[in-house]
Amino acid sequence: MKLVYFAWLRERLNCGEETVELPSNVANVSDLFTWLAKRDELFASVFEHADIIQVAINQKHVQDRSTSLEGANEIALFPPMTGG
């Protein structure tokens, strides 16, 4: 599973992308946030802002935190978009 990070998440985590092996009990987006927040202090400090962090699975926006990760190859995590 590829995780990609953008903007201040990328900078704070000092990581643009990484490959992770998710435990079998990480089934949906909400589980992923819980798992990430527990990885270490740095991840904990970033994912305490989970409520404003947005998610795309296979390059498609996902609003619902109960969305399953089944079939996900690439999950992106980023702050609210500020383009245009």
Added chain:
Amino acid sequence: MKLVYFAWLRERLNCGEETVELPSNVANVSDLFTWLAKRDELFASVFEHADIIQVAINQKHVQDRSTSLEGANEIALFPPMTGG
């Protein structure tokens, strides 16, 4: 007094501008229309459409037909505008 005509008025009257001596009883825009309509058959046929013909006095739009012609040097007569 200079009278100027635009668009189909200019073409129908075959006249872009002319200088006229208005009789003293032509005091406002409405009087002018009446006077023009009586000049000859051609003018009569054009000014029977008086209700859609628009007027500018000294290059300023005039909506009110009771507007006085005092101080008018140039009066323009034209159909509704279709620019843009």
Added chain:
Amino acid sequence: MTIEPIIRVQSDEFSVDEEVKQLTGEKADIGAVVTFTGICREEGGRLSALELEHYPGMAEAEMTVFAKQAIERFNLQGLLAIHRYGKIDVGKQIVLVAAASRHRQAAFDGANYFMDYLKTNAPFWKKEHAKNSEQSNWVSARDADDHALSKWSKLD
């Protein structure tokens, strides 16, 4: 500082890039530029060209007065309008309106408002030239255009 509009009535074609450069100049607090370009349509193959007649002097003066109002109303950083006259072939530009502002909505509104004005209140008249014939006829004013302008007064 009062911002002066740039208004021109000309027979020549124009470049949007060049005009926008004129409009924005060295101003470093413009965040948005909206341009409207009106183009001669073939109307399903019916037309070869439009011919634009205008009232010289009055056209420029009226456009300038209205442009100043638009700058004030929408707090624009700049407003430019060019209206062409003479014969304009299908596919060629007729009119350009460009509005500059800090944030995007003002530029959209300023350009839209000025176009609604031009359609109904600037002394220009359009004549259509038919394709494959000598026929030509004056375009009538559209009620839709008067209606378009009246929508802005609801917001006053």
Added chain:
Amino acid sequence: MTIEPIIRVQSDEFSVDEEVKQLTGEKADIGAVVTFTGICREEGGRLSALELEHYPGMAEAEMTVFAKQAIERFNLQGLLAIHRYGKIDVGKQIVLVAAASRHRQAAFDGANYFMDYLKTNAPFWKKEHAKNSEQSNWVSARDADDHALSKWSKLD
């Protein structure tokens, strides 16, 4: 005939004239082209540049999906959008949206709608670089932009 949008994400600058030429091509039934250009503001002398980050692949794909919706919704004859990434100095162009249609209101609405979308839903992020210092910070999303997009759903 389905009209395909033209979408690009690039670091290079662009010419509005060239892009509009691309958009209108040889189509002879376009009567209106509206362009929106977003420019890097100095914010009262506070900024030297913006830096734009994007999600490659997703940015283009999402913009294309939304552009197709806009074409359908406003019955556009064409829609083009270019979004730049990388460092963009004060006064330089960030984004271009150009909409073409038969009549003017559709082109205004199409460009406006697509801009509201870009501000809130396209995967781009802006970082401000301060003038006369090494400081930089990520721009927060504006509630005003979310609100701007929601106005369109009222019209559905």
